[in-house]
Amino acid sequence: MRATGTFDVKSFIPTEVTPEPAITTGLPVGLAKLEKQYEGEITGRSATLFTSAFDQGSGVGTYVAMESFEGALNGRAGAFNFVHSAATDGTDRTDVFFSIVAGSGTGELAGITGTGDLTIDADGTHRIRFDYELP
Template sequence: MPTTHAAGTFEVKLAPQAVTFEESGLGRLSIDKVFQGDLQATSKGEMLAHRTAVQGSAGYVAMERVDGTLNGRAGTFVLQHSGTMNRGVQQLALTVVPDSATGELEGLSGSMKIIIEGGQHSYEFEYELRAES
């Protein structure tokens, strides 16, 4: 399967949500995104995060359902996020949940990179579309 590259920008809105266990130190946020570029889509998701007492150290996990077109193919898929910041050094993995894609995106796999520069969010998405058997 050949790997395909997609790139563009996105706008994101994070909104704090109620947390069931306040003493846990966890924060819960809703995610709303609008993607432009090779991915023309909207997404909705949920994030669970924790910021430590040490400046620049935190972690988060999230699930995000994307609905739109990827290089002209329509459908949905789910992205799984796992992010850690260790005293300002960021490590982030965004991967397509296996077998989560629908429509013309069925068989989608891949990973996305998020870039934040000057307050602007952009993405680079390396993906493969498995051919139907």
């Protein structure tokens, strides 16, 4: 099955975390907490832990995000976790990974598995897609 939608980032809160031991690399590492709101065949909200190694000036970096989603896919309600990551050289999005966390589904989404993708249109519209299966 497939569900598509759009989302808005309702909050993006950088969070101070200092890794131990402190190691200096060529890109600064950061952590943020996000809240997202979804519309379309995907409705609901998510809480996200977002980690990145990114250079604002050049646009080069990589992120890894773990999201806890609560809402509905194609009208089936519940909650689940999903993880996604990607890299950029400043112009292209590469090394894309997206996976629904096995065993994390609840309610009508219990047993959900699958993949998906996130994209951002030229006008700034954020899009999400889940390609999923339910028992």
